[in-house]
Amino acid sequence: MIPYVKELGFTHIEFMPLMEHPLAESWGYQLTGYFALCSAYGTLDEFQQFVETCHLNGIGVLVDWVPGHFCINDDGLAKYDGSPQFEYQDPVKAKNIRWGSLNFDLSKPQVQSFLISSALYWIEIAHIDGIRVDAVSNMLYLDYDEGPFSLNADGSNRNWPGFYFLEKLNAVIKQAHSNVIMIAEESSSETKITGTIESGALGFDYKWDLGWMNDTLCFYEMDEAFRKYHFRLITFSFMYMRKENYILPLSHDEVVHGKRSLLHKMWGDRYKQFAQLRNIYVYMMTHPGKKLLFMGSEWGQFLEWKSTESLEWIDLDDQMNRSMQAFTKALNLFYQKEKALWELEHTPETIEIIDADNNEETVLSFIRKGKNQSDFLIVVLNFSPIERQNFSIGVPFSGIYEEVFNTEIKEYGGTWTALNQACQASSEPFKHFPYLIQTIVPALGAIILKPKEFDLKRK
Structure with missing residues (x-):
């Protein structure tokens, strides 16, 4: 055991x-x-x-x-x-x-x-x-x-x-x-x-x-x-x-x-x-x-x-x-x-909701945070059987975001052979966030993104 x-x-x-x-x-x-x-x-x-x-x-x-x-x-x-x-x-x-x-x-x-x-x-x-x-x-x-x-x-x-x-x-x-x-x-x-x-x-x-x-x-x-x-x-x-x-x-x-x-x-x-x-x-x-x-x-x-x-x-x-x-x-x-995912677990700062009201597409997104401002993850969960193309996600900082986890990768039992490409945040506001990224979210899948190169100055 x-x-x-x-x-x-x-x-x-x-x-x-x-x-x-x-x-x-x-x-x-x-x-x-x-x-x-x-x-x-x-x-x-x-x-x-x-x-x-x-x-x-x-x-x-x-x-x-x-x-x-x-x-x-x-x-x-x-x-x-x-x-x-x-x-x-x-x-x-x-x-x-x-x-x-x-x-x-x-x-x-x-x-x-x-x-x-x-x-x-x-x-x-x-x-x-x-x-x-x-x-x-x-x-x-x-x-x-x-x-x-x-x-x-x-x-x-x-x-x-x-x-x-x-x-x-x-x-x-x-x-x-x-x-x-x-x-x-x-x-x-x-x-x-x-x-x-x-x-x-x-x-x-x-x-x-x-x-x-x-x-x-x-x-x-x-x-x-x-x-x-x-x-x-x-x-x-x-x-x-x-x-x-x-x-x-x-x-x-x-x-x-x-x-x-x-x-x-x-x-x-x-x-x-x-x-x-x-x-x-x-x-x-x-x-x-x-x-x-x-x-x-x-x-x-x-x-x-x-x-x-x-x-x-x-x-x-x-x-x-x-x-x-x-x-x-x-x-x-x-x-x-x-x-x-665990450093600030029992504090109010541990999570920031991006969108918990997208019931029509049935997609949930939020940010998990560590102690350092630069240490955070973007989590997106798709509860529908429809792949979401060009899906918009609000992010706190400008810069490049790369996908670090995807449930649909082939080695996990899915059909994708590779992760999504890294995406550049645009200065277009989305929800209550100053920047926007777009990516693909697999049907009934989940993705996690992490900032790779970014500016910590928030609008």
Whole structure:
């Protein structure tokens, strides 16, 4: 795994829960042993060696962890001494109908101690680099679950012990291990999930942007003819992207239970599906926020994920899948090389929209910026099946702009044999920009341009 991940340019591996659990089909999200590596995965020594080898190869290791609910089995934590010790006394609050598990009573000091000790154990013993806290919304709201629920005495639905526990968890971990990454899988509109506790936030470093994920997949699954009527799906995230430090997740949850693989979600025939998969990856990689891609998606596995079976490695016998894999590698390496895509990520200066209102042609364009004024990229995404000839793009400076990335290049599975020629900016204003360039944008494709020779004086 490690040579493969390194070769393709990924920086981290995130594992679904590795702790002991009795049912493989739960994917590890219903735990019985919070301090034990699942016996099916090997020994703790072997896992420690794996993490160490990842670190020696420049790869970080993140692990999913489930402090909100636990397995209902009698041989686990349920009614530990014959009575509710880890769960609520109130059976309505204790029972998690959605997942068939039991909710931790996070108001109990012994439960808080148990869970925080578990998190510290994996950080200190296994030397993992970060924890993704699963199902945070279930810990924050008393009515998050399906079925009956018990509210607070004043009728409010906030689970205050859940808020206080998460603050305490992050405070303890950051005090002991300031470099550990804390990630929240949180699906509500609750604010201040990320940020320092001193600023009033819960203390997480990142939050999964599930709104971005839902809107994006809805848009790409749509017939191209109707996308111009729903263009806001692909631009709405620009309105709130600075509210939290986000991770853009295309995770296991979206490629299972009949949802289809990412490739299979894309509209159209097989060629269009691969073209749009390349397009969505460029959209994700150039959009502010960290990125998460589930295994198999890097080469465009056609079948959805089956937790009881291996990935469809046989797909790589097909040239289209091999080209898709090569594309993912090239895009990952391009992302790492270009500081404009990450250097100012959580600041207002990181992005400047060129045109997010071109719903008629269904083309989106924006600028990503680094710390130096000269370090910026022009990103253009065409969500329609029509090649855009002489397409106009507003740019901030006069000079020459060269294309540095194109999804339609033949080695990536497209039809173009070369990049577009460099283009000279004209002094004709376009949108709110003082200069204009024109180029070709491939159908269902994306291009990225970079200034080559230019004058930093802006009109």
